[in-house]
Amino acid sequence: MIKNKKGMEFSFVWLFAILAGTAILFLAIYGAISVGKGMSNSQNTLVAKELTVISDSLQAGGAAATGSVIHFPREIEIYQECSSDSFGYNEISTKVLNKKGKDFEFFGELIKTANKYIYSSDVASREFYTVSYPIGFAFEIADVLILDSQTYCYIGLDEEDYFQKGIISDLTIVQKKALFGASNCTEDSVRVCFGVGGKCDITVRPLCSDSSNCDSEYEVGYVEKEGSSVAYVGNLLYPAIFSPKEIYECNTKRLLYRQFVLSNIYLEKINRIGSRGCNSALSSSLGLLGGESFRLSMDLDNRDLINLYLQTKSLGEDDLHAECHLWS
């Protein structure tokens, strides 16, 4: 009987020690993992914040286009979300991949930016090409920023054509190692075909004809990829090629909303300069541009986007020749 009770005493102490020890060990491991995750999360969040901060200096800022390359010490993946409610916003998040490139890491917090238009692909890389173009119909709305890391091969562009030569030059800004011509395409490159058929990942279909109000063949048109098609006008050609359809359409709506607000600012400016003896005849055209931009920012329609661009692009010329300039 005594022996039995001794046995009970011994086993209870050990049982208590084992249970409490396990609980403490579990809490310590859980705490260490949480702290590790938190540190990884803050590192990923800082990279995303850094990207949005440096994107200010990567913007075209009055230039026709600017390009640059961002090198990261480790491979990173960019995740992007977009909201097109009024001015809308872009949210970007990054994930720094471990040395083996295995997917054990988590994306950091989403960094919100309402005054930038970022188009990025979700491919992991240590090197990202950045390019910025000004976007506008009659007047400049904003600079857009493209982030990409893939190698593209462009087929069907004619180097002898003045305007297509311009596109080649712009595409070379996007990517210094851009490949031109079907014979130069590599296995891993994304094949972008301009007007031609064949084995293409992305196809650009121009919509300009001699009778339309275009300066060049590829000024407006459609970009087809992954079984869907989006309309582009002017410099929106490049975001349409390099970004996913959802991001492209969302940012285009945001740009159209900003164009609506800017049109109203210019309408107010006409009233103000009018009181100082400066008259402008652009009120009705600006009213049309603003109203249609607002409608398209709510419900984007491919055909209407192209029509609005072609109808209002002459406004820029009109302002240039006016007595008092609004924006040119």
Added chain:
Amino acid sequence: MLSVIYGLKSKRAQFKIQQMAFMMVFVVIFFVLVGMFVLQMNLGGMKASAREKERDQVMSALSSWSELSEFSCSDNSIYCIDEDKLNVLISSEYSRFYENFWPVDSITVYKINEDWSSDKKPILCPGQNCNMYRVYDSGKGTSEYGTYVSICKTSVISGVAYDDCELGLLSIGAKNIKD
């Protein structure tokens, strides 16, 4: 006799359990303290990085914002702000439009004219002889950084249009960046 021995053993066992419980409590407190120390270090570093990024954001905004379509002059010259656009932006309708647009806590443009003095309270626009355009204020700004700009408006004299410009200061505020 047996109950005395049992009582002594039972007390010893209770003492051992108490000893172990105290030990466990100390071990838990030790781990909690170590965890708090690591978290504090980590949070301190994060706060410093966040402040640095805020400051970088303000600096990059200062160098590029005069080129934004909302501010830029009609000839798109650098560091030039259109006064007519400023007057539109400070109206309540447009302040509401742009409420969630700016990534900073305040945007103010000062006209450095004859009424300007660092020890004199600026006069808020719109108003007579005003020299301060409060474009945006979230109410959180504690530190302000500025850059000199031209503030221009188009006028006509004897039928000829010209840009009437004054010296100005574009000031952008962000919270706690000097801490």
